[in-house]
Amino acid sequence: DAKTTQPPSMDCAEGRAANLPCNHSTISGNEYVYWYRQIHSQGPQYIIHGLKNNETNEMASLIITEDRKSSTLILPHATLRDTAVYYCIAGLNTDKLIFGTGTRLQVFP
Amino acid sequence: GAVVSQHPSWVICKSGTSVKIECRSLDFQATTMFWYRQFPKQSLMLMATSNEGSKATYEQGVEKDKFLINHASLTLSTLTVTSAHPEDSSFYICSAKISGAGGELFFGEGSRLTVL
Numbered sequence: 001d002a003k004t005t006q007p008p009s010m011d012c013a014e015g016r017a018a019n020l021p022c023n024h025s026t027i028s029g030n031e032y033v034y035w036y037r038q039i040h041s042q043g044p045q046y047i048i049h050g051l052k053n054n055e056t057n058e059m060a061s062l063i064i065t066e067d068r069k070s071s072t073l074i075l076p077h078a079t080l081r082d083t084a085v086y087y088c089i090a091g092l093n094t095d096k097l098i099f100g101t102g103t104r105l106q107v108f109p
Numbered sequence: 110g111a112v113v114s115q116h117p118s119w120v121i122c123k124s125g126t127s128v129k130i131e132c133r134s135l136d137f138q139a140t141t142m143f144w145y146r147q148f149p150k151q152s153l154m155l156m157a158t159s160n161e162g163s164k165a166t167y168e169q170g171v172e173k174d175k176f177l178i179n180h181a182s183l184t185l186s187t188l189t190v191t192s193a194h195p196e197d198s199s200f201y202i203c204s205a206k207i208s209g210a211g212g213e214l215f216f217g218e219g220s221r222l223t224v225l
Binding site: 041044 | 113115141143145152153154155158200204206213214215216217218219221
């Protein structure tokens with residue numbers, strides 16, 4: 001599975017959009033980009049995933065660059081409850097997801 | 110979304126005892142379940158892949174005799190930490206993959222083990 005690189009931490013004001021970047025320059029053509037988040041002392045929560053096209057659901061949007069070497073998770077209107085560690089994972093499927101260190105997003109009032 | 114439940118959510122035990130953690134998929138069948146371990150301020154580390162009706166596949170460095178995994182039905186996998194020691198204290202998380210096409214993955218709430 002391709003390795004991903006994320007900034008260790010980010011801050012975002014409540015109500016503003018949170019844009020979380022992820023680099024996956026060695027991703028292969030058939031590997032998806034998955035995003036999960038983990039709120040303190042809970043299990044990870046699925047957010048969104050994509051292959052080539054941009055994706056949107058009720059939680060977030062995923063923007064994947066044309067060369068697929070990087071992506072951005074967008075939380076359009078961050079709330080305090082979005083404070084969590086966000087993991088970007090590249091993989092063929094959800095088998096054996098390998099979690100990196102993620103980005104710790106702090107949403108402040 | 111689908112629900113994966115772990116029990117107990119937290120447990121404290123004495124050194125040398127064994128502890129069993131259950132992982133249940135409440136509203137779907139899961140041919141495959143995964144067990145992770147997470148130490149404080151660290152990321153999740155995959156321990157093993159559990160397939161219903163067969164032996165679990167352990168990741169490198171994980172002792173299979175120490176961490177016994179049983180996946181006896183399509184909705185239940187158990188992790189038993191045998192002869193627990195303080196260094197086994199950790200947050201144990203399971204995930205379950207929906208059987209069939211698509212194969213969405215859902216995580217349990219985690220079980221915090223403290224070994225005294």
